[in-house]
Amino acid sequence: MEQYTIETHDLDFYFKDFKALDGINLSVPQGSIFGFLGPNGAGKTTTIRVLLDLFHANHGTIEIFGKPLKAHKTEILGRVGALIENPSIYKHLSGRQNLEIIRRMLNAPKSRIDEVLKIVRLTDNADKKAKHYSLGMCQRLGLAAALLSNPDLLILDEPTNGLDPSGIIEMRELILELNQQHNKTIFLSSHLLSEIEKLATDVAIVDSGKILYQGNLEGLKAQKQGIELKIEVSDTDKAAQVLKQLNFTISESTPSYVKAPISSKEDVARINTALVQNDLDVYQLTSSNENLEEIFLTLTKRLDQ
Ligand SMILES: Nc1ncnc2c1ncn2[C@@H]1O[C@H](COP(=O)(O)OP(=O)(O)OP(=O)(O)O)[C@@H](O)[C@H]1O
Helix, strand or coil, rough: CEEEEEEEEEEEEEEEEEEEEEEEEEECCCCCCEEEECCCCCHHHHHHHHHCCCCCCCCCEEECCCCECCCCCHHHHCCCCEEEEECCCCCCHHHHHHHHHHHHHHHCCCCCHHHHHCCCCHHCCCCCEHCCCCHHHHHHHHHHHHHHCHHHHHHHHEECCCCHHHHHHHHHHHHHHHHHHHEEEEEEEEEEHHHHHHCCCCEEEEEEEEEEEEEHHHHHHHCCCEEEEEEEEEEEHHHHHHHHCCCCCCEEEECCCEEEEEHHHHHHHHHHHHHHHHCCCEEEEECCCCCCHHHHHHHHHHCCC
8 A cells, every 4th residue: 555644634724714725635655756736825835834733724634654743743743844935044144053053953963964064065155154145045055954854754835936047956956866865755836837747756736725636747647638528517516526436537626617537428428427316417518628738827827917
């Protein structure tokens, strides 16, 4: 059986009356680079904050390293390193001094500072004041801080945001190295498909607090070539459940329709029969060649507006 480093079950989270997370189910395989992809405001940072116990879910459960987060908070979070948005760095101190402060809090061995500086390629600039660091160097210093405790899981929220092309490439190489040579499972959020495609072994696509797709990249690529069925129906939540029972993946869900990749016209008949048998009114079934790439583009286009 595949081991999951993170598993969430039906996570809901509200900001007052606003439902920011709506039934988030994630299964992050051990050893993966898990791409958490979605446009601005999709719920990526909120999910990460819930995973790090900074926000408490209104509903649902989280298991990390196979144990419930609620009951094993200290033990679990001691094995997790995180980089959320811009790392907090004392600009008047050097990179090394910044790390020393955190090392003392964590009670990590002194030798770990040189190790993490080497990993993030900051050894040569370790004694420079952080105010003279580029944004890319600040991000790498933040990553070094997250690595001080030698965590098994790294949670990185948009780590390449704002970096120039060479900074992006450096960060990408580092993430791959941390995964492949240092055996870290990496949960990586991004709003850029291109970024996730270059790094991730597994992916979940989130929008409006809901998971639209989850699986490995091969499955995602296979679906890109497929045909999608747009199903306009009286109750889309119920329709999604019926489809899932038939082992279809829901690629998009709105209050008026759901979309699912299909592989034959027999699938259309099977879906129609099942929906009707479940007392749903089917208004329209339209097959299209719209694929996940186009869904991504729709998502990312929204970012540019
Ligand atoms: N403190 C808050 N109070 C109220 N609503 C919030 C708060 N923080 C986030 N939201 C809302 O919750 C939703 C999810 O936000 P979140 O920051 O998780 O999205 P995101 O996918 O990380 O996007 P971004 O890339 O812009 O950070 C958005 O609609 C956002 O406006």
